[in-house]
Amino acid sequence: MNRPNPPHIVAEAASADPRSVGALGLLAAVASRFSDYLELTKPRIVVLELIVAGAAAALASPQGLNVPVVIQALAATALVAGSASIANQWLERRIDLRMRRTANRPLPAGRVSSAEAIVLCVATLAAGVAWLGLQVNWTTAILGVASWITYVVIYTPLKQISSANTAVGAVAGAIPILMGWTATGAPLDLTAWTLAGVLFLWQFPHFMAIAWLYRAEYARAGHQMLTVVDPTGARAGVQAITGALLLIPVSMIPAMLPTSGSPSLYSLWAIALGGVQLALAIRFAVIRDESSARLLLRATLIYLPAWMTLLLMVSV
Numbered sequence: 207m208n209r210p211n212p213p214h215i216v217a218e219a220a221s222a223d224p225r226s227v228g229a230l231g232l233l234a235a236v237a238s239r240f241s242d243y244l245e246l247t248k249p250r251i252v253v254l255e256l257i258v259a260g261a262a263a264a265l266a267s268p269q270g271l272n273v274p275v276v277i278q279a280l281a282a283t284a285l286v287a288g289s290a291s292i293a294n295q296w297l298e299r300r301i302d303l304r305m306r307r308t309a310n311r312p313l314p315a316g317r318v319s320s321a322e323a324i325v326l327c328v329a330t331l332a333a334g335v336a337w338l339g340l341q342v343n344w345t346t347a348i349l350g351v352a353s354w355i356t357y358v359v360i361y362t363p364l365k366q367i368s369s370a371n372t373a374v375g376a377v378a379g380a381i382p383i384l385m386g387w388t389a390t391g392a393p394l395d396l397t398a399w400t401l402a403g404v405l406f407l408w409q410f411p412h413f414m415a416i417a418w419l420y421r422a423e424y425a426r427a428g429h430q431m432l433t434v435v436d437p438t439g440a441r442a443g444v445q446a447i448t449g450a451l452l453l454i455p456v457s458m459i460p461a462m463l464p465t466s467g468s469p470s471l472y473s474l475w476a477i478a479l480g481g482v483q484l485a486l487a488i489r490f491a492v493i494r495d496e497s498s499a500r501l502l503l504r505a506t507l508i509y510l511p512a513w514m515t516l517l518l519m520v521s522v
């Protein structure tokens with residue numbers, strides 16, 4: 207809201223019709239407000255969650271996807287996930303001021319008020335849960351509430367208390383893939399739990415790289431991340447490797463199930479993808495410098511959509 211306009215906009219505005227300036231100014235104000243609200247929802251995490259949930263829905267519907275229902279499930283999941291991130295940022299609005307990465311977020315920077323954030327949080331949660339329950343099914347709605355509670359009520363305060371927070375956050379982060387599955391009406395079978403298992407394990411290499419990159423900031427904020435508890439990074443390296451390693455056999459399970467079309471092709475690619483991620487986790491654990499952490503983080507962000515694409519390509 208308080209961002210100054212670039213000079214060319216100010217100059218153009220000065221010579222324009224006052225009515226159009228008013229309209230333009232209003233439009234700019236609305237757009238800026240909307241972008242602050244959007245930022246509160248951590249949209250990039252939501253988008254990746256929706257990609258994996260959408261892929262899970264496709265995998266759960268070998269007979270063909272019920273597109274209108276799945277689109278509604280994804281939109282409603284985005285509302286619930288967005289609400290969780292708003293609640294997380296509201297709870298951490300003072301703590302976030304202590305980290306450069308988060309200090310300019312809409313709440314700590316004062317661009318959005320507490321009252322606005324609370325209204326948005328409650329409205330998106332209520333709309334998302336009702337939408338899921340009434341238009342999709344109540345199993346998916348309950349999973350959404352479970353993920354919201356795990357993230358907001360357990361994970362967020364636990365960040366200040368114990369490095370076990372990451373495992374709890376990983377549960378919250380893995381639930382949306384189950385939501386994509388149940389949105390189709392399919393029961394939670396071994397394949398569904400396997401997908402959730404991969405997403406759960408994936409978060410260890412993903413986050414240990416981040417925990418290393420921002421270890422000084424986390425320490426300043428009082429967050430008990432593993433790289434704060436053990437500043438050498440050795441334990442973070444072990445957790446990154448453990449997650450990346452266990453993920454390979456778990457990601458193999460779909461190849462053994464009857465729903466899989468080309469098991470050997472799938473296995474080969476899944477081992478290759480998981481292998482690259484594991485190699486980078488080992489490199490990070492051994493070197494423990496900024497570039498090895500950044501490379502691992504980038505690899506994790508590629509792994510997930512690549513693995514889901516692979517699953518979709520080879521499944522029935």
Ligand code: HEM
Nearest residue numbers: 250251254255307372373375376379380409412413416507
């Ligand atoms: C324990 C669980 C997790 C933790 C603690 C965590 C934490 C973080 C943090 C702090 C960042 C920002 C990194 C930066 O600013 O450089 C980040 C980036 C990201 N995370 Fe996670 N994350 C977790 C799980 C997930 C899950 C489940 C997803 C989605 C499936 C996800 C998707 C992303 C994406 C797409 C980015 C890049 C976004 C950007 O560029 O800002 N994360 N994560």
Ligand SMILES: CC(C)=CCC/C(C)=C/CC/C(C)=C/COP(=O)(O)OP(=O)(O)O
Nearest residue numbers: 286287290291294350353354375378379382
């Ligand atoms: C349907 C539903 C409720 C889905 C929830 C999905 C979701 C928001 C997953 C996030 C996983 C996670 C632990 C992110 C890090 O938060 P952080 O607080 O460590 O990140 P920060 O330091 O950037 O705030």
